[in-house]
Amino acid sequence: MKILVSEYVLSTYQDHYLELLPEAYAMVITLAETLSTAGCEVYLTISNKIPRVKWSKVVTVNNEEEYYYLIKQARDRFDWVILIAPPLELIKLSKMVNNKFFGPPHRLVEIFSDKCSAYLALEKCEIKTPKTILVEKSLPEYSYLSDLNPPYVVKPALLAGSECVYFARNKSEVVEFARRAMKCDPRGRVLIQEYVKGVHGSISVIYGRNGYLFYSLNLQFVTLSENRFKYMGGTLPIRNNVFREKVEVVLNKLYKCYPELKGYIGLDIVWSENDVYVIEVNPRFTTSIIGICEIFPRV
The missing domain is CATH 3.30.1490.20 (ATP-grasp fold, A domain)
Incomplete structure (x- = not known):
C-alpha cells in the first residue's frame, strides 16, 4: 500500500507557523515509521527550506502553490493520503484528495474544523460542551x-x-x-x-466501520500566563474506570450521530466533577499519536 503523509507546516514553511515545526516533524516521522513497519510504502512532503529529514522517500515542495498542486496529484498516485494541517487548510486539502483522505469524509472535516459548527454538532449529539x-x-x-x-x-x-x-x-x-x-x-x-474548571485532557480515537476500534485517554499539561493558554505536553494513557465509562458514552454518541466517521479523531476535553466536556474536535492526527505509537506500536 502506497501512502503519502503530508503535514502543512513542514511542507510549506509558513513563517507564522514555524513554532509548530518540532511537533509537526515528530508526528510525520512517527507515522512514517509506524506505517512502514506495517508494510506500507510511505512518502513525505517536505519543504525545500527544511535542511534534512530522517526519511528517504520525500517529495520536495518549493512553495505553497506547488504544494496544493502536488496534493491534488496525490489523489491519483497514492492509495491513501494522511493530511495534518490547520483547520482552514485542512478543509481545502481534504476536498482535493476526496475519498483518498485517510480520515473522515470532507463534509465532517468541514463541520469539525470550524469550532462554531463543531459546537453545534456536539449539541446535536447531546454531548456536553461549554455554553x-x-x-x-x-x-x-x-x-x-x-x-x-x-x-x-x-x-x-x-x-x-x-x-x-x-x-x-x-x-x-x-x-x-x-x-x-x-x-x-x-x-x-x-x-x-x-470556562469549564477541571482537568485538561484529550481522547485519541480510531473509528472503523462499526464504531470505534481503539481509543486512548490522555492527560494534557496546560498553563495560563498573561491570559493566554499554552499547551506544554501530555502523558498517556490515563487509566480511570469512571472517566473510561464517560468517555465511551461520548464516543458512542458521536458515532451514532455521524456513522460515516472513520480514521483518527482527536477530542480536546475537560474532566469536571466526574463528567466529560468536549471542548474541540480535530478530524486529523494530533500530537498524541507520537506517544500512542510508542506505547502501542501494533495499533
Whole structure:
C-alpha cells in the first residue's frame, strides 16, 4: 500500500507557523515509521527550506502553490493520503484528495474544523460542551454576554491549538480579547465560551466501520500566563474506570450521530466533577499519536 503523509507546516514553511515545526516533524516521522513497519510504502512532503529529514522517500515542495498542486496529484498516485494541517487548510486539502483522505469524509472535516459548527454538532449529539456564543463582524456588547457565566474563554473559530486563545475574567476583557482574536481568525469570527474548571485532557480515537476500534485517554499539561493558554505536553494513557465509562458514552454518541466517521479523531476535553466536556474536535492526527505509537506500536 502506497501512502503519502503530508503535514502543512513542514511542507510549506509558513513563517507564522514555524513554532509548530518540532511537533509537526515528530508526528510525520512517527507515522512514517509506524506505517512502514506495517508494510506500507510511505512518502513525505517536505519543504525545500527544511535542511534534512530522517526519511528517504520525500517529495520536495518549493512553495505553497506547488504544494496544493502536488496534493491534488496525490489523489491519483497514492492509495491513501494522511493530511495534518490547520483547520482552514485542512478543509481545502481534504476536498482535493476526496475519498483518498485517510480520515473522515470532507463534509465532517468541514463541520469539525470550524469550532462554531463543531459546537453545534456536539449539541446535536447531546454531548456536553461549554455554553458558547459566536461573534462576527463587530465586537460583542455586554448585554450579548448575559447568557454566559464568567470566567470566559475567547478564541478564533478557525485556528488550531491554543493560538490566540484567551482567558477573560470579566466582560471588559472579553471585548478586548475578542478584538485580538478576530484579527487572528481567517474569517474574523470568534467564539466566547464559559470556562469549564477541571482537568485538561484529550481522547485519541480510531473509528472503523462499526464504531470505534481503539481509543486512548490522555492527560494534557496546560498553563495560563498573561491570559493566554499554552499547551506544554501530555502523558498517556490515563487509566480511570469512571472517566473510561464517560468517555465511551461520548464516543458512542458521536458515532451514532455521524456513522460515516472513520480514521483518527482527536477530542480536546475537560474532566469536571466526574463528567466529560468536549471542548474541540480535530478530524486529523494530533500530537498524541507520537506517544500512542510508542506505547502501542501494533495499533
